[in-house]
Amino acid sequence: MSIRRHLAWLAMVVLAAVAGVGVWQSVASSSPPDVAAVGADLRCPACNGETVADSGSPVAASMRASIAEQLAQGRSEAQIRQWFVDRYGPEVLTDPAGREARLLLWLLPAAGFSVVVLLAVRTARRRTSPMSRSDTGRPASRWLWDVVALGLVVMVGAVAVVGLRMKNESEASTAAPVVDVQAARAMEEAGDYPGAVEIYRRVLAGNPDPDTRLRLAYALLRTNRPAEAEDAARTVLTRHPRKAEALLVLGLAERAQGSAGATATLRRFLQLAPGHPAAAEIRRLVG
Amino acid sequence: MIAVRGGRRRPGRWIVAGLGVVVLTIVLGTGLGGGDESASTTVSTVREMDEPAPALRGRTLDGGSFDLSELRGTVVVVNVWASWCSPCRQELPVLASAAREWAGKVRFVGLAVRDDEDDARALLREVGATAVTTVPDPDGTLAVDWGVRGVPETFVLDRSGRIRFHVVGVVSGEWLEQNALRLAAGP
Numbered sequence: 051m052s053i054r055r056h057l058a059w060l061a062m063v064v065l066a067a068v069a070g071v072g073v074w075q076s077v078a079s080s081s082p083p084d085v086a087a088v089g090a091d092l093r094c095p096a097c098n099g100e101t102v103a104d105s106g107s108p109v110a111a112s113m114r115a116s117i118a119e120q121l122a123q124g125r126s127e128a129q130i131r132q133w134f135v136d137r138y139g140p141e142v143l144t145d146p147a148g149r150e151a152r153l154l155l156w157l158l159p160a161a162g163f164s165v166v167v168l169l170a171v172r173t174a175r176r177r178t179s180p181m182s183r184s185d186t187g188r189p190a191s192r193w194l195w196d197v198v199a200l201g202l203v204v205m206v207g208a209v210a211v212v213g214l215r216m217k218n219e220s221e222a223s224t225a226a227p228v229v230d231v232q233a234a235r236a237m238e239e240a241g242d243y244p245g246a247v248e249i250y251r252r253v254l255a256g257n258p259d260p261d262t263r264l265r266l267a268y269a270l271l272r273t274n275r276p277a278e279a280e281d282a283a284r285t286v287l288t289r290h291p292r293k294a295e296a297l298l299v300l301g302l303a304e305r306a307q308g309s310a311g312a313t314a315t316l317r318r319f320l321q322l323a324p325g326h327p328a329a330a331e332i333r334r335l336v337g
Numbered sequence: 338m339i340a341v342r343g344g345r346r347r348p349g350r351w352i353v354a355g356l357g358v359v360v361l362t363i364v365l366g367t368g369l370g371g372g373d374e375s376a377s378t379t380v381s382t383v384r385e386m387d388e389p390a391p392a393l394r395g396r397t398l399d400g401g402s403f404d405l406s407e408l409r410g411t412v413v414v415v416n417v418w419a420s421w422c423s424p425c426r427q428e429l430p431v432l433a434s435a436a437r438e439w440a441g442k443v444r445f446v447g448l449a450v451r452d453d454e455d456d457a458r459a460l461l462r463e464v465g466a467t468a469v470t471t472v473p474d475p476d477g478t479l480a481v482d483w484g485v486r487g488v489p490e491t492f493v494l495d496r497s498g499r500i501r502f503h504v505v506g507v508v509s510g511e512w513l514e515q516n517a518l519r520l521a522a523g524p
Contacts, residue, residue: 095486108487109481111477327427
Protein backbone atom coordinates (compact mmCIF):
# COMPACT_ATOMS: atom_id res chain seq x y z
CA MET A 51 0.00 0.00 0.00
CA SER A 52 1.17 3.49 -0.77
CA ILE A 53 1.67 6.14 1.93
CA ARG A 54 -1.34 7.98 0.54
CA ARG A 55 -3.58 4.98 1.05
CA HIS A 56 -2.17 4.40 4.54
CA LEU A 57 -3.01 8.01 5.41
CA ALA A 58 -6.53 7.62 3.97
CA TRP A 59 -7.16 4.58 6.12
CA LEU A 60 -5.72 6.33 9.18
CA ALA A 61 -8.03 9.32 8.57
CA MET A 62 -11.04 7.01 8.33
CA VAL A 63 -10.14 5.22 11.58
CA VAL A 64 -9.70 8.57 13.38
CA LEU A 65 -13.04 9.86 12.03
CA ALA A 66 -14.82 6.66 13.06
CA ALA A 67 -13.30 6.92 16.55
CA VAL A 68 -14.39 10.57 16.90
CA ALA A 69 -17.93 9.67 15.78
CA GLY A 70 -18.00 6.80 18.30
CA VAL A 71 -16.89 9.08 21.14
CA GLY A 72 -19.56 11.62 20.12
CA VAL A 73 -22.32 9.01 20.18
CA TRP A 74 -21.12 7.69 23.52
CA GLN A 75 -20.98 11.18 25.07
CA SER A 76 -24.46 12.11 23.88
CA VAL A 77 -26.00 8.93 25.27
CA ALA A 78 -24.01 8.15 28.40
CA SER A 79 -25.20 9.57 31.70
CA SER A 80 -22.17 10.67 33.66
CA SER A 81 -23.72 10.64 37.13
CA PRO A 82 -26.93 9.63 38.88
CA PRO A 83 -29.65 12.30 38.56
CA ASP A 84 -29.90 14.96 41.26
CA VAL A 85 -32.29 17.90 41.72
CA ALA A 86 -30.05 20.29 39.77
CA ALA A 87 -29.64 17.86 36.86
CA VAL A 88 -33.38 17.24 36.53
CA GLY A 89 -34.14 20.93 37.15
CA ALA A 90 -31.77 21.91 34.32
CA ASP A 91 -33.96 19.91 31.91
CA LEU A 92 -37.10 21.84 32.93
CA ARG A 93 -38.14 25.38 32.09
CA CYS A 94 -39.44 27.56 34.89
CA PRO A 95 -43.04 28.14 33.68
CA ALA A 96 -43.29 31.60 35.28
CA CYS A 97 -39.96 32.97 34.08
CA ASN A 98 -38.27 34.12 30.90
CA GLY A 99 -35.44 31.91 29.70
CA GLU A 100 -34.60 30.34 33.03
CA THR A 101 -34.52 26.71 34.03
CA VAL A 102 -36.04 25.32 37.21
CA ALA A 103 -32.48 24.73 38.45
CA ASP A 104 -31.48 28.40 38.02
CA SER A 105 -34.61 30.40 38.79
CA GLY A 106 -35.25 32.06 42.13
CA SER A 107 -39.02 32.28 41.57
CA PRO A 108 -41.43 30.61 44.02
CA VAL A 109 -42.78 28.17 41.42
CA ALA A 110 -39.26 27.02 40.48
CA ALA A 111 -38.46 26.50 44.18
CA SER A 112 -41.66 24.43 44.49
CA MET A 113 -40.72 22.41 41.41
CA ARG A 114 -37.28 21.71 42.89
CA ALA A 115 -38.95 20.54 46.11
CA SER A 116 -41.19 18.28 44.03
CA ILE A 117 -38.18 16.87 42.14
CA ALA A 118 -36.39 16.16 45.45
CA GLU A 119 -39.51 14.44 46.78
CA GLN A 120 -39.81 12.25 43.70
CA LEU A 121 -36.09 11.37 43.63
CA ALA A 122 -36.41 10.30 47.27
CA GLN A 123 -39.26 8.03 46.21
CA GLY A 124 -36.87 6.36 43.75
CA ARG A 125 -38.41 7.71 40.55
CA SER A 126 -36.12 7.93 37.54
CA GLU A 127 -35.16 11.15 35.76
CA ALA A 128 -37.30 10.17 32.75
CA GLN A 129 -40.32 9.45 34.99
CA ILE A 130 -39.97 12.81 36.71
CA ARG A 131 -39.65 14.64 33.37
CA GLN A 132 -42.82 12.91 32.16
CA TRP A 133 -44.60 13.81 35.43
CA PHE A 134 -43.92 17.49 34.74
CA VAL A 135 -44.91 17.16 31.06
CA ASP A 136 -48.26 15.68 32.20
CA ARG A 137 -48.90 18.80 34.31
CA TYR A 138 -47.25 21.62 32.36
CA GLY A 139 -47.18 20.28 28.79
CA PRO A 140 -44.14 19.43 26.63
CA GLU A 141 -43.02 23.08 26.63
CA VAL A 142 -41.82 22.58 30.21
CA LEU A 143 -38.84 20.67 28.80
CA THR A 144 -35.79 22.71 27.85
CA ASP A 145 -35.11 20.12 25.14
CA PRO A 146 -38.48 18.75 24.00
CA ALA A 147 -36.79 16.62 21.32
CA GLY A 148 -35.21 14.53 24.07
CA ARG A 149 -32.11 12.42 24.18
CA GLU A 150 -33.52 9.77 21.84
CA ALA A 151 -33.85 12.27 19.00
CA ARG A 152 -30.41 13.66 19.78
CA LEU A 153 -29.05 10.12 19.51
CA LEU A 154 -30.67 9.87 16.07
CA LEU A 155 -28.92 13.07 15.09
CA TRP A 156 -25.64 11.33 15.78
CA LEU A 157 -26.56 7.94 14.39
CA LEU A 158 -27.78 9.14 11.03
CA PRO A 159 -24.46 10.71 9.96
CA ALA A 160 -22.71 7.67 11.44
CA ALA A 161 -24.83 5.45 9.17
CA GLY A 162 -24.00 7.66 6.19
CA PHE A 163 -20.33 7.50 7.09
CA SER A 164 -20.50 3.69 7.29
CA VAL A 165 -21.95 3.58 3.79
CA VAL A 166 -18.99 5.57 2.50
CA VAL A 167 -16.53 3.28 4.31
CA LEU A 168 -18.24 0.27 2.74
CA LEU A 169 -17.95 1.88 -0.69
CA ALA A 170 -14.29 2.60 -0.07
CA VAL A 171 -13.61 -1.00 0.93
CA ARG A 172 -15.38 -2.33 -2.16
CA THR A 173 -13.43 -0.02 -4.41
CA ALA A 174 -10.15 -0.92 -2.72
CA ARG A 175 -10.90 -4.64 -3.29
CA ARG A 176 -11.74 -4.07 -6.93
CA ARG A 177 -8.54 -2.13 -7.42
CA THR A 178 -6.53 -5.09 -6.14
CA SER A 179 -8.50 -7.46 -8.40
CA PRO A 180 -7.07 -7.63 -12.00
CA MET A 181 -10.56 -8.54 -13.37
CA SER A 182 -12.09 -5.22 -12.42
CA ARG A 183 -9.09 -2.96 -12.65
CA SER A 184 -10.36 -1.50 -15.92
CA ASP A 185 -13.65 -0.44 -14.19
CA THR A 186 -12.10 1.64 -11.46
CA GLY A 187 -10.82 4.44 -13.56
CA ARG A 188 -14.07 4.94 -15.42
CA PRO A 189 -15.58 8.44 -15.39
CA ALA A 190 -18.95 7.06 -14.10
CA SER A 191 -17.28 5.63 -11.01
CA ARG A 192 -15.44 8.90 -10.32
CA TRP A 193 -18.64 10.82 -10.76
CA LEU A 194 -20.32 8.51 -8.25
CA TRP A 195 -17.55 9.19 -5.75
CA ASP A 196 -17.93 12.93 -6.26
CA VAL A 197 -21.67 12.75 -5.58
CA VAL A 198 -21.22 10.63 -2.44
CA ALA A 199 -18.44 12.88 -1.18
CA LEU A 200 -20.55 15.99 -1.82
CA GLY A 201 -23.51 14.36 -0.07
CA LEU A 202 -21.34 13.56 2.93
CA VAL A 203 -20.03 17.12 3.13
CA VAL A 204 -23.57 18.57 2.95
CA MET A 205 -24.76 16.11 5.60
CA VAL A 206 -21.92 16.91 7.99
CA GLY A 207 -22.48 20.62 7.36
CA ALA A 208 -26.20 20.33 8.14
CA VAL A 209 -25.52 18.43 11.35
CA ALA A 210 -22.86 20.96 12.36
CA VAL A 211 -25.25 23.90 11.80
CA VAL A 212 -28.08 22.23 13.71
CA GLY A 213 -25.72 21.18 16.48
CA LEU A 214 -24.39 24.72 16.79
CA ARG A 215 -27.92 26.10 17.01
CA MET A 216 -28.86 23.62 19.73
CA LYS A 217 -25.68 24.45 21.65
CA ASN A 218 -26.31 28.21 21.40
CA GLU A 219 -29.87 27.79 22.64
CA SER A 220 -28.77 25.78 25.64
CA GLU A 221 -25.98 28.26 26.42
CA ALA A 222 -28.44 31.14 26.17
CA SER A 223 -30.78 29.48 28.63
CA THR A 224 -28.12 28.66 31.20
CA ALA A 225 -26.11 31.87 30.91
CA ALA A 226 -29.16 34.16 31.09
CA PRO A 227 -29.03 36.74 33.88
CA VAL A 228 -31.62 36.70 36.62
CA VAL A 229 -34.47 37.87 34.45
CA ASP A 230 -37.45 36.94 36.46
CA VAL A 231 -40.69 38.84 36.17
CA GLN A 232 -41.88 37.51 39.49
CA ALA A 233 -38.72 38.70 41.22
CA ALA A 234 -39.30 42.16 39.72
CA ARG A 235 -42.88 42.17 40.98
CA ALA A 236 -41.67 41.24 44.45
CA MET A 237 -39.26 44.20 44.23
CA GLU A 238 -42.15 46.46 43.23
CA GLU A 239 -44.15 45.25 46.22
CA ALA A 240 -41.15 46.01 48.43
CA GLY A 241 -41.03 49.54 46.92
CA ASP A 242 -37.80 48.95 44.98
CA TYR A 243 -39.06 50.37 41.68
CA PRO A 244 -35.60 51.27 40.25
CA GLY A 245 -34.54 47.63 40.79
CA ALA A 246 -37.72 46.39 39.11
CA VAL A 247 -37.11 48.74 36.15
CA GLU A 248 -33.66 47.25 35.65
CA ILE A 249 -35.00 43.68 35.69
CA TYR A 250 -37.89 44.46 33.34
CA ARG A 251 -35.45 46.02 30.87
CA ARG A 252 -33.30 42.89 30.92
CA VAL A 253 -36.35 40.67 30.49
CA LEU A 254 -37.51 42.78 27.53
CA ALA A 255 -34.11 42.52 25.87
CA GLY A 256 -34.74 38.80 25.44
CA ASN A 257 -38.52 38.73 25.14
CA PRO A 258 -40.43 41.85 24.03
CA ASP A 259 -43.62 40.83 25.80
CA PRO A 260 -46.27 43.63 25.99
CA ASP A 261 -47.31 42.75 29.56
CA THR A 262 -43.72 43.02 30.76
CA ARG A 263 -43.34 46.35 28.91
CA LEU A 264 -46.43 47.62 30.68
CA ARG A 265 -44.99 46.56 34.03
CA LEU A 266 -41.84 48.49 33.05
CA ALA A 267 -43.93 51.55 32.13
CA TYR A 268 -45.71 51.39 35.47
CA ALA A 269 -42.44 51.00 37.41
CA LEU A 270 -40.98 53.97 35.47
CA LEU A 271 -44.00 56.02 36.44
CA ARG A 272 -43.42 55.16 40.08
CA THR A 273 -39.77 56.25 39.81
CA ASN A 274 -40.79 59.67 38.46
CA ARG A 275 -39.64 58.97 34.91
CA PRO A 276 -42.92 59.75 33.09
CA ALA A 277 -41.30 60.47 29.71
CA GLU A 278 -39.76 56.99 29.59
CA ALA A 279 -43.04 55.51 30.88
CA GLU A 280 -44.88 57.28 28.07
CA ASP A 281 -42.46 55.82 25.49
CA ALA A 282 -42.96 52.30 26.84
CA ALA A 283 -46.76 52.64 26.92
CA ARG A 284 -46.81 54.04 23.37
CA THR A 285 -44.68 51.11 22.18
CA VAL A 286 -47.30 48.71 23.55
CA LEU A 287 -50.16 50.73 22.02
CA THR A 288 -48.65 50.64 18.53
CA ARG A 289 -49.14 46.85 18.51
CA HIS A 290 -52.15 46.69 20.88
CA PRO A 291 -54.14 49.92 20.44
CA ARG A 292 -57.04 48.68 22.59
CA LYS A 293 -54.98 47.60 25.58
CA ALA A 294 -56.68 49.45 28.42
CA GLU A 295 -53.77 49.24 30.89
CA ALA A 296 -51.44 50.79 28.30
CA LEU A 297 -53.86 53.73 27.93
CA LEU A 298 -54.03 54.03 31.71
CA VAL A 299 -50.25 54.22 32.11
CA LEU A 300 -49.95 56.52 29.08
CA GLY A 301 -52.61 58.85 30.46
CA LEU A 302 -50.97 58.97 33.88
CA ALA A 303 -47.54 59.55 32.28
CA GLU A 304 -48.95 62.38 30.15
CA ARG A 305 -50.65 63.85 33.20
CA ALA A 306 -47.39 63.75 35.19
CA GLN A 307 -45.73 65.77 32.40
CA GLY A 308 -48.59 68.28 32.24
CA SER A 309 -49.62 67.15 28.76
CA ALA A 310 -52.95 68.46 27.45
CA GLY A 311 -53.86 65.07 25.98
CA ALA A 312 -53.82 63.27 29.34
CA THR A 313 -57.54 63.68 30.07
CA ALA A 314 -58.55 62.41 26.64
CA THR A 315 -56.28 59.36 27.01
CA LEU A 316 -57.69 58.56 30.45
CA ARG A 317 -61.27 58.98 29.17
CA ARG A 318 -60.47 56.52 26.40
CA PHE A 319 -59.20 54.11 29.07
CA LEU A 320 -62.50 54.50 30.98
CA GLN A 321 -64.47 53.80 27.81
CA LEU A 322 -62.50 50.60 27.18
CA ALA A 323 -62.41 49.33 30.77
CA PRO A 324 -65.20 50.89 32.84
CA GLY A 325 -64.96 48.04 35.37
CA HIS A 326 -61.18 48.24 35.86
CA PRO A 327 -60.07 48.37 39.53
CA ALA A 328 -58.45 51.78 38.82
CA ALA A 329 -61.51 53.17 37.02
CA ALA A 330 -63.09 54.84 40.06
CA GLU A 331 -59.88 56.67 40.89
CA ILE A 332 -59.40 57.76 37.26
CA ARG A 333 -63.00 59.07 37.08
CA ARG A 334 -62.24 61.19 40.12
CA LEU A 335 -59.07 62.49 38.42
CA VAL A 336 -60.68 63.43 35.11
CA GLY A 337 -63.78 64.84 36.77
CA MET B 338 -20.15 -9.25 -17.86
CA ILE B 339 -22.09 -9.56 -14.63
CA ALA B 340 -19.65 -7.21 -12.89
CA VAL B 341 -20.04 -4.69 -15.70
CA ARG B 342 -23.88 -4.79 -15.56
CA GLY B 343 -23.74 -4.37 -11.76
CA GLY B 344 -21.43 -1.40 -12.23
CA ARG B 345 -23.90 0.25 -14.62
CA ARG B 346 -26.81 -0.11 -12.19
CA ARG B 347 -24.90 1.01 -9.12
CA PRO B 348 -24.51 4.77 -9.74
CA GLY B 349 -28.28 5.41 -9.80
CA ARG B 350 -28.88 3.43 -6.62
CA TRP B 351 -26.10 5.14 -4.71
CA ILE B 352 -27.12 8.60 -5.85
CA VAL B 353 -30.70 8.02 -4.65
CA ALA B 354 -29.48 6.52 -1.36
CA GLY B 355 -26.95 9.31 -0.82
CA LEU B 356 -29.44 12.08 -1.56
CA GLY B 357 -32.01 10.33 0.65
CA VAL B 358 -29.62 10.37 3.61
CA VAL B 359 -28.82 14.06 3.02
CA VAL B 360 -32.48 15.10 2.72
CA LEU B 361 -33.49 13.05 5.76
CA THR B 362 -30.67 14.57 7.81
CA ILE B 363 -31.61 18.12 6.86
CA VAL B 364 -35.32 17.52 7.55
CA LEU B 365 -34.57 15.84 10.86
CA GLY B 366 -32.07 18.51 11.84
CA THR B 367 -34.47 21.33 11.02
CA GLY B 368 -37.23 19.64 12.96
CA LEU B 369 -35.05 19.20 16.01
CA GLY B 370 -33.51 22.64 15.96
CA GLY B 371 -36.58 24.77 15.38
CA GLY B 372 -40.18 25.15 16.40
CA ASP B 373 -39.50 25.72 20.07
CA GLU B 374 -40.86 29.18 20.63
CA SER B 375 -41.67 29.76 24.27
CA ALA B 376 -45.18 30.94 24.91
CA SER B 377 -45.44 34.42 26.29
CA THR B 378 -46.78 34.80 29.78
CA THR B 379 -50.47 35.56 29.95
CA VAL B 380 -52.58 36.69 32.87
CA SER B 381 -56.24 36.08 33.70
CA THR B 382 -56.70 33.40 31.10
CA VAL B 383 -59.41 30.80 31.37
CA ARG B 384 -58.86 27.28 30.11
CA GLU B 385 -61.87 25.00 29.78
CA MET B 386 -60.98 21.40 30.41
CA ASP B 387 -62.35 18.06 31.53
CA GLU B 388 -59.68 16.19 33.47
CA PRO B 389 -59.66 14.45 36.82
CA ALA B 390 -58.37 16.67 39.62
CA PRO B 391 -55.16 15.63 41.40
CA ALA B 392 -55.42 14.58 45.04
CA LEU B 393 -55.60 17.34 47.63
CA ARG B 394 -55.47 16.32 51.24
CA GLY B 395 -53.77 17.52 54.38
CA ARG B 396 -54.25 19.54 57.52
CA THR B 397 -56.03 22.87 57.37
CA LEU B 398 -54.95 26.25 58.72
CA ASP B 399 -57.60 26.02 61.46
CA GLY B 400 -56.21 22.71 62.70
CA GLY B 401 -58.63 20.33 61.00
CA SER B 402 -58.03 17.86 58.19
CA PHE B 403 -59.16 17.97 54.59
CA ASP B 404 -59.55 15.48 51.75
CA LEU B 405 -60.87 16.71 48.41
CA SER B 406 -62.14 13.24 47.47
CA GLU B 407 -64.74 13.56 50.27
CA LEU B 408 -66.36 16.44 48.40
CA ARG B 409 -67.59 14.33 45.47
CA GLY B 410 -71.11 15.39 44.61
CA THR B 411 -70.34 19.07 45.25
CA VAL B 412 -69.01 21.73 42.90
CA VAL B 413 -65.68 22.86 44.35
CA VAL B 414 -63.63 26.00 43.68
CA VAL B 415 -59.95 25.51 44.54
CA ASN B 416 -58.14 28.83 44.82
CA VAL B 417 -54.34 28.89 44.97
CA TRP B 418 -53.11 31.97 46.80
CA ALA B 419 -50.53 33.47 49.13
CA SER B 420 -50.69 36.39 51.52
CA TRP B 421 -47.55 37.87 49.90
CA CYS B 422 -49.34 38.14 46.54
CA SER B 423 -51.12 41.48 46.01
CA PRO B 424 -53.67 40.26 43.42
CA CYS B 425 -54.57 37.39 45.77
CA ARG B 426 -55.31 39.87 48.55
CA GLN B 427 -57.70 41.70 46.20
CA GLU B 428 -59.32 38.47 45.05
CA LEU B 429 -59.86 36.76 48.43
CA PRO B 430 -62.75 39.00 49.58
CA VAL B 431 -64.61 38.09 46.36
CA LEU B 432 -64.15 34.39 47.10
CA ALA B 433 -65.10 34.89 50.76
CA SER B 434 -68.30 36.65 49.78
CA ALA B 435 -69.21 33.94 47.24
CA ALA B 436 -68.41 31.20 49.79
CA ARG B 437 -70.85 32.76 52.27
CA GLU B 438 -73.53 33.46 49.69
CA TRP B 439 -73.42 30.09 47.95
CA ALA B 440 -72.91 27.92 51.03
CA GLY B 441 -74.37 24.47 50.35
CA LYS B 442 -74.10 24.94 46.57
CA VAL B 443 -70.43 25.57 45.93
CA ARG B 444 -67.58 24.70 48.27
CA PHE B 445 -64.52 26.99 48.34
CA VAL B 446 -61.11 25.56 49.20
CA GLY B 447 -57.86 27.53 49.44
CA LEU B 448 -54.30 26.35 48.93
CA ALA B 449 -51.90 28.74 50.65
CA VAL B 450 -48.64 28.33 48.73
CA ARG B 451 -45.22 28.95 50.30
CA ASP B 452 -46.82 31.18 52.87
CA ASP B 453 -46.23 31.97 56.50
CA GLU B 454 -49.17 30.31 58.24
CA ASP B 455 -49.73 33.19 60.67
CA ASP B 456 -49.77 35.68 57.78
CA ALA B 457 -52.22 33.48 55.86
CA ARG B 458 -54.55 33.16 58.89
CA ALA B 459 -54.36 36.91 59.51
CA LEU B 460 -55.37 37.65 55.92
CA LEU B 461 -58.29 35.20 56.06
CA ARG B 462 -59.52 36.92 59.23
CA GLU B 463 -58.96 40.39 57.75
CA VAL B 464 -61.08 39.73 54.66
CA GLY B 465 -63.67 37.59 56.46
CA ALA B 466 -62.69 34.46 54.53
CA THR B 467 -62.65 32.05 57.44
CA ALA B 468 -65.37 30.05 55.63
CA VAL B 469 -62.81 29.15 52.97
CA THR B 470 -61.18 25.89 54.06
CA THR B 471 -57.46 26.45 53.53
CA VAL B 472 -54.72 23.87 53.24
CA PRO B 473 -51.18 25.16 53.76
CA ASP B 474 -48.65 24.13 51.12
CA PRO B 475 -45.36 25.32 52.65
CA ASP B 476 -43.04 23.93 49.97
CA GLY B 477 -45.47 24.40 47.06
CA THR B 478 -45.41 20.74 45.99
CA LEU B 479 -49.20 20.39 46.16
CA ALA B 480 -49.57 23.38 43.84
CA VAL B 481 -47.01 21.91 41.42
CA ASP B 482 -49.02 18.66 41.39
CA TRP B 483 -51.94 20.78 40.13
CA GLY B 484 -49.77 22.34 37.41
CA VAL B 485 -49.83 25.78 39.04
CA ARG B 486 -47.50 28.39 37.49
CA GLY B 487 -48.05 31.28 39.88
CA VAL B 488 -50.59 32.87 42.18
CA PRO B 489 -53.47 33.42 42.08
CA GLU B 490 -54.88 30.53 40.11
CA THR B 491 -58.34 29.00 40.43
CA PHE B 492 -59.74 25.61 39.47
CA VAL B 493 -63.47 24.85 39.23
CA LEU B 494 -64.34 21.19 39.75
CA ASP B 495 -67.65 19.60 38.83
CA ARG B 496 -69.55 17.19 41.06
CA SER B 497 -67.61 14.18 39.79
CA GLY B 498 -64.31 15.76 40.83
CA ARG B 499 -63.17 16.72 37.34
CA ILE B 500 -61.52 20.07 36.62
CA ARG B 501 -63.77 22.05 34.27
CA PHE B 502 -62.06 25.46 34.39
CA HIS B 503 -58.53 26.57 35.16
CA VAL B 504 -58.09 30.31 35.59
CA VAL B 505 -54.62 31.85 35.63
CA GLY B 506 -54.94 35.24 37.30
CA VAL B 507 -57.68 36.91 39.28
CA VAL B 508 -61.30 35.74 39.05
CA SER B 509 -64.26 38.07 39.46
CA GLY B 510 -67.49 37.40 41.31
CA GLU B 511 -69.34 37.68 38.03
CA TRP B 512 -67.19 35.02 36.39
CA LEU B 513 -67.65 32.69 39.36
CA GLU B 514 -71.41 33.19 39.21
CA GLN B 515 -71.53 32.47 35.48
CA ASN B 516 -69.41 29.36 35.73
CA ALA B 517 -69.12 27.79 39.20
CA LEU B 518 -72.65 28.64 40.36
CA ARG B 519 -74.13 27.69 36.98
CA LEU B 520 -72.29 24.37 37.17
CA ALA B 521 -73.81 23.78 40.63
CA ALA B 522 -77.29 24.64 39.31
CA GLY B 523 -76.96 22.21 36.39
CA PRO B 524 -78.02 18.58 36.30
